[in-house]
Every structure is written in C-alpha cells, then in structure tokens.
Amino acid sequence: YIITMEQPTECTTPLAHPTTLIDAPLSLITTIREYFLQTLTATPFVRLSVSKINVLLTWAQVPEKSLLTNEEFVLTLTAGVVTLVGYYVLFGKRHGRKRKRLAEELRLAQKQVRFLEDELLLAKREDMFSSTPTRPSKSREIRIFMDGAFDVMHYGHMNAFRLGRSLGTYLIVGVNSDESITQCKGPPLMNDKERMTMVEGCKFVDEVVPNCPYIMTSEYLEFIFEKYGVDYVVHGDDPCVVDGKDVYESAKRRGRYRSIPRTEGVSTTDIVGRMLLMTKDHHLKGRIRANSAGSVSVSGMGNSSSSIQVDGNLDDDSDNEIHNENADDDAVSSAGEIGVLGRQSKFLTTSMMLRLFSAGVKPPKDGMKVIYVDGAWDMFHCGHVEFLKEALKRGDYLIVGIHGDSVVNKRRGGNLPLMNLHERVLSVLGCKYINDVLIDAPLEISPDMIASLKITEVVHGTESDDISGETSLGYRYRYPKEMGILASIKSPSTFTLGNIVSRIQNKQTELQAKIERKKKAEREWFDNKYSTSISNGGDNSNGNSKP
Numbered sequence: 218y219i220i221t222m223e224q225p226t227e228c229t230t231p232l233a234h235p236t237t238l239i240d241a242p243l244s245l246i247t248t249i250r251e252y253f254l255q256t257l258t259a260t261p262f263v264r265l266s267v268s269k270i271n272v273l274l275t276w277a278q279v280p281e282k283s284l285l286t287n288e289e290f291v292l293t294l295t296a297g298v299v300t301l302v303g304y305y306v307l308f309g310k311r312h313g314r315k316r317k318r319l320a321e322e323l324r325l326a327q328k329q330v331r332f333l334e335d336e337l338l339l340a341k342r343e344d345m346f347s348s349t350p351t352r353p354s355k356s357r358e359i360r361i362f363m364d365g366a367f368d369v370m371h372y373g374h375m376n377a378f379r380l381g382r383s384l385g386t387y388l389i390v391g392v393n394s395d396e397s398i399t400q401c402k403g404p405p406l407m408n409d410k411e412r413m414t415m416v417e418g419c420k421f422v423d424e425v426v427p428n429c430p431y432i433m434t435s436e437y438l439e440f441i442f443e444k445y446g447v448d449y450v451v452h453g454d455d456p457c458v459v460d461g462k463d464v465y466e467s468a469k470r471r472g473r474y475r476s477i478p479r480t481e482g483v484s485t486t487d488i489v490g491r492m493l494l495m496t497k498d499h500h501l502k503g504r505i506r507a508n509s510a511g512s513v514s515v516s517g518m519g520n521s522s523s524s525i526q527v528d529g530n531l532d533d534d535s536d537n538e539i540h541n542e543n544a545d546d547d548a549v550s551s552a553g554e555i556g557v558l559g560r561q562s563k564f565l566t567t568s569m570m571l572r573l574f575s576a577g578v579k580p581p582k583d584g585m586k587v588i589y590v591d592g593a594w595d596m597f598h599c600g601h602v603e604f605l606k607e608a609l610k611r612g613d614y615l616i617v618g619i620h621g622d623s624v625v626n627k628r629r630g631g632n633l634p635l636m637n638l639h640e641r642v643l644s645v646l647g648c649k650y651i652n653d654v655l656i657d658a659p660l661e662i663s664p665d666m667i668a669s670l671k672i673t674e675v676v677h678g679t680e681s682d683d684i685s686g687e688t689s690l691g692y693r694y695r696y697p698k699e700m701g702i703l704a705s706i707k708s709p710s711t712f713t714l715g716n717i718v719s720r721i722q723n724k725q726t727e728l729q730a731k732i733e734r735k736k737k738a739e740r741e742w743f744d745n746k747y748s749t750s751i752s753n754g755g756d757n758s759n760g761n762s763k764p
Contacts, residue, residue, distance in 0.1 A: 258287035266290060327481075327565060334478040339383075359385030362447040364429050366393045368405040369717070370415040371488055371597070372574075372640060373480040373564075375647035378421035379573060380477040381451040389445050390422045391429030401431040403727070406489075406720050411599045411712065418602035420577075420649035435467040442473070453479045482564030483640070488596070489728055491635050492721050566639035574646040578653050581614040581671060589672045591618030591658050591693075593625040593682070595634040597644035600680060600712035605650040607709050608676050616670060617651045618658030628660075629682060635714075664696050672697075678708035682715065 257263055264287065271284045363381045367374055382388040392413055398405050405412070409427065417425050426445070430437055433450070441447050450468040454476040457464045468474040581587050590608050594601055594617070609615045619641055625634040634641065638657060645654050659666065662675060675697035677690070697703040721728060 254288050254291055257291045263287050263290060324565065328567065331478075331567070331569070358387060359448050360387045360389060360446050361385040362389045362391065362441055362445065362450050363452065364391035364393065364426075364433070364450075366398050366402075366405055366431070367412050367416055368398070368407050369485050369488060369596075370407075370412065371483060371485065371636075372643040372647055373483040375419050375421060375574075375643070376480040376570075377453065377477060378419055379647075382421050382423075384451060384475055384477070385448065387423050388421060389424045389426060389441075389447060390416050390419075391426040391441070392416055393431045394428040397429070397431040406717065406724070407599070414599040414602055418599075418606070418648050418650065420647060422649075432462065432464050433467055438467050438471070438473075447473075449473050449475045451475050451477055453477060455479055480564075487563075488635065489721060492596075492718060493725060493728065494632070564640060566643070570643070571646075574643050578646075581652070585614045586612035586673045587614045587616060587671050588612035588674050588676055589616045589618065589655075589662070589667075589670065590676045590678075591620065591655070591662070593620050593629065593634055594641050594645050595625065595629075595636055595682070596714050596717060597636075597641065597648075598712060598714070598717065600708065600710040601645075602648060602650070603710040603712075604678050604680075604708050605648055607706060608678075609650045611676060611704070611706070612673060614652045615650065616653050616655055616672070617645050618655040619645060620660060621657040624660050660693055662694060662697055664700070667697065667700070667702070672702070674702050674704055676704050676706055678706060680708035680711055680713055682713050 267285055267287050267290045270290070274284055275281075361381050361384055363378065365374070378388060378390065392409070395405060395409050407415075413425060413427055416422055424445070426441075438450070441450075450465060450473055452465055452474075463469070465474055588608055588611050590605070605615065605617065619638065620628075622634055622638050626632075636644070642654060642656055645651060655670070666672075667675075675694060677694065691698075694703050
C-alpha cells in the first residue's frame, strides 16, 4: 500500500481587520444620520423656517456665507429637543420627589405637634388638679366651662369639647343666644333650639347652659362661677376679639382661664364655603341642571331643590375631585374635571384621633337588643341627632352604618357628600346616642352582616336627603324585611341638609363676604403660629372668632 500524506493547505481568506468591527456600527450611525438629515431638511416646515430666519439675518446684514443652512437648523433643533428630554428624564422628577419628601416631613411634623399638644394638655390637667381646692361634696372634681355660638356645628367643635373636658372632670357648655350673636356678628344660620340640640347631643358635654351672652362680662362670669361651680373657663388658643375687646378678659384677670389647641384642618368657614360651591357640575349626570344665567339647580335635597348663584371667582376648582371606589361606576372623575364641593378637606384624620373619639366604645353584651341604622350622615345636624336619640330608645345598643363617599355620591348626586367619610365618622362618633359605628357600611344589609353584628332590628326614618326613592329602600332592606326585623319610625324632626342649603342660599352674598374676611384672618393666625416652619398654609383653622 502506498499512503500519500498531504500537507494541510494554508487559509488564504484574510481575517477581518479589528478596525472593521468598529467601522461597522459607525457606518450604520453615519447612514442613519444622513438619512435623518435628508428626510428632515426636505420637509416644507424646515425649508420655510430656514428661509424666514435667513431673511431676518440678511436684513441684519449677516454675510451670505454665515446664513443658516437646512442641516444646521435640523441639527440645532434636534440638539435642543434631546437636551430638554434628557433634562426631564434625569432631573425633571427630582423636583416632584422633593415636593413629596417635604409634604411627608410636614405631615410628620404636624403629627408631632398634635402629640406634644396632648402632652401639654396632660401637664395642664395635672397642674389644675394640684391647684384646685378639694370640694367637700365631690372630691377632686374640676368643672370646666366653654361657650360659643356653635353655628353649623361640626366635629371640630366636638374635638374642642373633648380637649376642654380632658382638662377637668365635668364639662359645662354655654350656648350663645340668637340675640347676642346677632348683635355681635350677625344672625346665625341655626336657631337656639337647633344649636342646643347639637351641643346636648355631644358625648363630651355633661351640661348645657342656654342663652349665654356672646361677650363674657364680669357679672356673668361671677354668675357662672357661683351657680355652676366652675373652676376654669376654656377656649381655643387663637385670640377671640370682638370690637377690639378680648371676650375672655375678665376670666384671664381672675386667673381662671385656660386655652386648648384649635382643631386645624376644619372650620365653619370652610364648610360653609363648600356649600356655597355646591352648584358645580359633577361626574354623575342628571344631578345638576344649569341655566344660561349661571344659576344652578341642585337636586337631592329631600323634596325640594335649591338654586344658588355661583360667582365666577369660585370656578377654579378643577383639581378637587372625588374618587369613586366603585369599580362599576365608569363616571369616576379624572384629572382636570370638577369634583367635590369646595376644597378637599385639609383635616388629617389619624388613627389617634379615631381612637380618642372612640373612647368608651364597648361591644354589646349577650342578650342586648342591637339596633342598626345606616345612612350618609352628611353635615351631621340636629335632625340626625334627634333621630338617633329616638332610634336608641328601641333597644339597648345602637350601631350606626356610615356609607362611603362613592355610595353617597351615587345616591344623592351633584357634588355630595359635603364631608368625606372620615369627617362623617368623627361627627357620628361624637354623638352620645350611639354605641358604635360601621365605617363604609354596605348599602345592602345582608344576612351575613346581620348575623355578624348580632343585629336585632334594622330601623329607618321617614326623612331623608336621598333621591332614589322607595325602590332603593326595597333593595337596601329586602333581607331585614324578609326576616321580619325591619322597622320604620317617624323622624322626630323634619330638618334636613336641604334646610341648611336653603338658608345659605338666602344669605349667599353676605356669607361670601364674611368668608373672605375670615379666610384672611385665618391665614394671618395660621402663619403667625407656624411662621418658623410653614408659610402660606393658613387656610384651614378656626380663625379668630368664637366657635
């Protein structure tokens, strides 16, 4: 055998030069650049723009060789756009993050302020206990006196009562008479009986004194001290001046005056302002009807409708919107649409505040007759208080269901509710005739809910602000009705939210002017109080006037 061994042939194909690997992407970039320039420079926009710019440059005697070319214009414009986009991507969101960080720091600082204020109140109480002589009849009792108009009473007033009572053991509240209020600040929206009902219905109040004068004179203070055994007069920490005189000057001279921090984030001015803005269109159609004169009819106020003229300067409220938690409602307002009435609440509802208002709430004992009643309880008023008082008489334990904002809005339409869920919860918790609340209660009362809450009877009244009628009542109460535990009771009062709206309607011009004055005073007071840490934030306190 002859074996032939062949030598391996050398590869004649040259290896790619290292620079070729670099040139390929560069060539691609160059090609894309040329295509980009050719495409844009041929557009009419670029040609027209360059032509007009060169006309101006020629008029300015710029040499022809220095005139702008189409490519230079495209490259300059592209560089500007890329720079702006890059800046936004790299730095644009930094400002938003800074704002969020500052807002969080502000929230924590306000929370710390509330904590320190509570600590200060405890210290004041200990000091008052140590300085108050022991009474022969009731050992170590400290009787506190507070007074005010309490017109359009809200949870801010209730919290003031809570704070005032925390300084002692017994709280007496004087309600200013219609006559004295009218003389000092104009007629109130609510009459004596309505305001008395609200104060008497607050669980932090032990006793109510009617027909108090708006300005505390030395003679009246002596009468209060002697007849009611009052140890201290208490008011908010903002000045209360009428006609240049301190309302509580006499009590301060006696050394019988103490102050409490104001409930920031809520005021009668703010709430009345919301009602004045009650005529804005909302995301639920068919609730509000506007006419060409700028007047809007608001439906959903019981059996009547109210028409309020809206001033043009109140229309800039597009960022205040209500968020509907109901996924089936496709009409949830989006950014730029008008939403809730007035401003969104500035009140910061903390778990601490809910616990303080829930103090004393205990579960029902075995064998108790548990009554359940539900509703919106918007702008918690004397009609609500009287109805809850009547409902409690039917059993031993009253649970009040409070519907969520989306449910209330869907049923009542327009821009309602006036108060958000947290505000309405605090308002109901402050009532002495309830034992517990069900937050964000379901509209339909199911058998499971009845069993879980051990409900013995479900009650509803004859007065309501809802507009959905008897068909809706059948849907809400069908299971209690089938179980034979549904009861309808005649509402002891015909007072509804519509009454408040109509009164504000009749005094709209006067109230708008008054609100502007009070907002200015509130801003000054708030800025003075937080001048070291907060600026331009004083739009939500109770102002320099009596509650």
